[in-house]
Amino acid sequence: MNTKLSALALLITAMALPATATEQDKELRQLTKQAEQTQPATKKALRGSIYEVQPELRVVAAETAQSADVVASFGEQVIVRSVSPQIQYSTDIVPGTVVKNRMTGEFGHYSGIVSVLLKDASQLAQLQKEFDLTLVQSAGDERLVLLQAKANTNLMKLKKALAESALVQEVRLDLIEKRDVAY
Secondary structure (H helix, E strand, C coil): CHHHHHHHHHHHHHHHHHHHHHHHHHHHHHHHHHHHHHCCCCCCECCCCCEEECCCEEEEEHHHCCHHHEEEEECCEEEEECCCCCCCCCCCCCCCCEEEECCCCCEEEEEEEEEEEECCHHHHHHHHHHHCCEEEEEECCCCEEEEECCCCCCHHHHHHHHHHCCCEEEEEEEEEECCCCCC
16 A cells, blocks of 8 residues: 555656646746846847847047057957946947957957948949948949948848848948957
8 A cells, every 4th residue: 555655646746846847937937037127238149149249348449548448459449448337238239339259259349331232233322312321332343332320320220121122132230350260
């Protein structure tokens, strides 16, 4: 009889464990969701990317930066820690947004330049007017152009809108970062 009771107790326990685990999992997800909603946005990895936004860093001209504040340098520009006591956390990617490559640990920043391959070179003026972009340079058969976005433009939304445009074949954002290539 003891063996039967032990087997029955084991069966009841085994049946109860999945239900308890499911309830705990639901509670954990709910607590995590509440915590995310109540806390301000902090460093966030770009969706599906190896880049993590660094809101406490900004890009400035090298001659205006204090050497103690410099985190990384890119020729005439440097990345420095923001001295502003009220950092504006945002998930928007705008020109000058600093990111960190989670694989290499290197910093980079979005320049605001968009590489666009047009379907027809004659529609460049229409594209510039429609998206409020400035021509930086054209190359090849003038279908490949580099366009500069305005300072507060959300680059991810711009990229999506350009990709969906009937005038554009391909679009890429310019991310400036150091890359070590083994040859």
